[in-house]
Amino acid sequence: MRNSLKSVAELNFEDEQGLKDSVKTIRSEYIKKAFKSIIYITVISIVALTYFLYVYLPYIEKNFFTNLLTTEASSSEGNSFPLNLTLSWTLFSTCIFLIVYFARLSQVKFTPSLIKYIKKETKFAGFEFIKKIESVGLFMFLTTGSIAVLFYIDTRLIQFNDNSWSIMFQNSFCIYLLLSLILPIVFIFRNDKFTIKVKDNVFVLFNLHYNVRKNKDYDPNLLGIVLTSNRLCSRFDKSGKLIYSKISEDRWLIRNEPSAISPYFYFEEYSVPINFQKQFLNIVLALNDWENNYSSNLDSMNYYFSNPFPFHKYGLKKDEQPNQLIYLKFLNQ
Amino acid sequence: MSQSYKDFLEKYKIDDFKTNLKLSGHTKIDFYNDIDKLLRIMSTIFDKLATIGTLRGAQVLMAIAKLGGPDKVVNKTDVKNCLNIKRLEKILPAIDYLKQAKYITIEEKTKRFHILKLNEEDNPDLRVFREIIQKYWRSPREEVDKAEKWSK
Numbered sequence: 251m252r253n254s255l256k257s258v259a260e261l262n263f264e265d266e267q268g269l270k271d272s273v274k275t276i277r278s279e280y281i282k283k284a285f286k287s288i289i290y291i292t293v294i295s296i297v298a299l300t301y302f303l304y305v306y307l308p309y310i311e312k313n314f315f316t317n318l319l320t321t322e323a324s325s326s327e328g329n330s331f332p333l334n335l336t337l338s339w340t341l342f343s344t345c346i347f348l349i350v351y352f353a354r355l356s357q358v359k360f361t362p363s364l365i366k367y368i369k370k371e372t373k374f375a376g377f378e379f380i381k382k383i384e385s386v387g388l389f390m391f392l393t394t395g396s397i398a399v400l401f402y403i404d405t406r407l408i409q410f411n412d413n414s415w416s417i418m419f420q421n422s423f424c425i426y427l428l429l430s431l432i433l434p435i436v437f438i439f440r441n442d443k444f445t446i447k448v449k450d451n452v453f454v455l456f457n458l459h460y461n462v463r464k465n466k467d468y469d470p471n472l473l474g475i476v477l478t479s480n481r482l483c484s485r486f487d488k489s490g491k492l493i494y495s496k497i498s499e500d501r502w503l504i505r506n507e508p509s510a511i512s513p514y515f516y517f518e519e520y521s522v523p524i525n526f527q528k529q530f531l532n533i534v535l536a537l538n539d540w541e542n543n544y545s546s547n548l549d550s551m552n553y554y555f556s557n558p559f560p561f562h563k564y565g566l567k568k569d570e571q572p573n574q575l576i577y578l579k580f581l582n583q
Numbered sequence: 584m585s586q587s588y589k590d591f592l593e594k595y596k597i598d599d600f601k602t603n604l605k606l607s608g609h610t611k612i613d614f615y616n617d618i619d620k621l622l623r624i625m626s627t628i629f630d631k632l633a634t635i636g637t638l639r640g641a642q643v644l645m646a647i648a649k650l651g652g653p654d655k656v657v658n659k660t661d662v663k664n665c666l667n668i669k670r671l672e673k674i675l676p677a678i679d680y681l682k683q684a685k686y687i688t689i690e691e692k693t694k695r696f697h698i699l700k701l702n703e704e705d706n707p708d709l710r711v712f713r714e715i716i717q718k719y720w721r722s723p724r725e726e727v728d729k730a731e732k733w734s735k
Contacts, residue, residue: 263637264637264639264672264673264676265637265676266637269637370669374667374669375667375727375730376727376730376731376734377730377734448730448734449733449734449735452734500627502627502631524634524637525634525635527667527723528634528723528726529634531723531726531727531730532726534730534733534734535726535729535730538729538730538733541733
């Protein structure tokens with residue numbers, strides 16, 4: 251069962267015993283991963299708390315953030331640690347980000363062996379399974395900016411004589427600091443996904459559904475993979491809605507009502523490991539159908555609006571405009 | 584367009600023996616389209632049912648039906664390729680099951696070369712199954728080719 255090359259378990263869903271063993275492996279890997287995340291969170295929290303109690307609190311009693319921006323502050327007493335603000339913010343933001351990151355990681359149920367299995371299946375179908383982590387890059391980029399500015403403030407390279415400039419800078423920099431922390435956290439939840447790029451701007455996202463705890467109402471061996479496409483069109487787009495319904499109906503895709511938070515249509519498919527490739531191809535071909543029909547529909551609409559109807563050809567006067575229906579070839583199939 | 588067998592019978596009054604079935608012009612085309620649609624739906628149902636079970640028996644049966652024909656030779660590797668499965672071992676239990684249930688026949692030409700056929704003699708229903716599958720079903724290999732072609 252063990253792969254000597256990569257020491258990641260090889261999953262087998264072909265028979266009942268294999269399925270049970272594989273689910274067991276995934277469950278134990280997930281528990282290990284969640285446990286590791288909890289340890290990381292604890293260590294980070296201890297470091298942050300120690301710093302806060304023994305370094306930052308004594309320091310904050312003597313110095314205030316606002317004083318640092320004025321020239322008067324340069325002569326302030328008790329500022330014994332020249333890079334205090336830079337270090338404090340770096341530590342604070344990194345701790346918060348990492349705590350949220352690991353908390354989220356402990357919720358993500360993808361485990362190394364399952365990732366390996368899905369990678370193999372998708373590769374055999376001609377696509378590549380990617381783990382997209384955008385939050386870390388964004389956090390590093392934004393934090394580098396804030397560190398640079400804080401460093402200049404700490405070393406007194408940025409100073410303001412005029413008080414209004416100082417307040418404006420202070421406010422806008424505070425907003426930047428907040429955003430540099432909030433945006434990456436939002437990205438952790440929204441953009442860090444397991445995905446397959448089908449083509450430019452077309453992709454399929456993955457989510458895993460299984461119960462780690464043993465539950466009477468839920469089959470412990472049911473390991474569901476929910477596949478979601480990129481957004482298709484707004485729910486207010488009537489022709490888009492018709493095409494979406496038709497494709498979903500023909501391909502037996504899950505049809506969820508779009509929520510108020512995300513008023514867009516998405517294709518959604520449910521699979522288990524044994525039929526993963528088939529269901530994945532189903533959603534990919536649904537996207538193909540969408541591109542063929544929605545784009546051609548838009549083209550025909552553009553053509554319709556850009557070209558006046560040839561009334562003379564049909565012996566009609568311009569005033570007697572008939573109820574012109576846009577011909578949707580696809581919908582009439 | 585009819586999506587139900589009952590609606591189809593009602594639409595053309597097929598189970599009403601007092602009315603003659605007259606098919607001319609548009610009606611003939613509609614009639615053909617409706618039958619075509621019903622068969623396509625049946626093919627989709629076969630396809631969906633085949634992906635639910637853990638044993639790949641239904642998928643193998645569909646692959647043999649798709650590839651088979653009077654002058655065609657189908658072996659295990661052809662079935663594996665048609666289903667776009669990496670390892671032959673994944674379909675061997677299903678082939679064994681189909682053989683035991685006499686849904687297929689296996690002619691062993693050599694030790695390694697085995698010809699698979701649908702057992703239409705014992706199961707005449709499989710003829711309609713083959714016709715539907717050959718006409719309407721798109722195999723995983725064909726789907727992969729289509730998806731790859733589109734993505735490039």
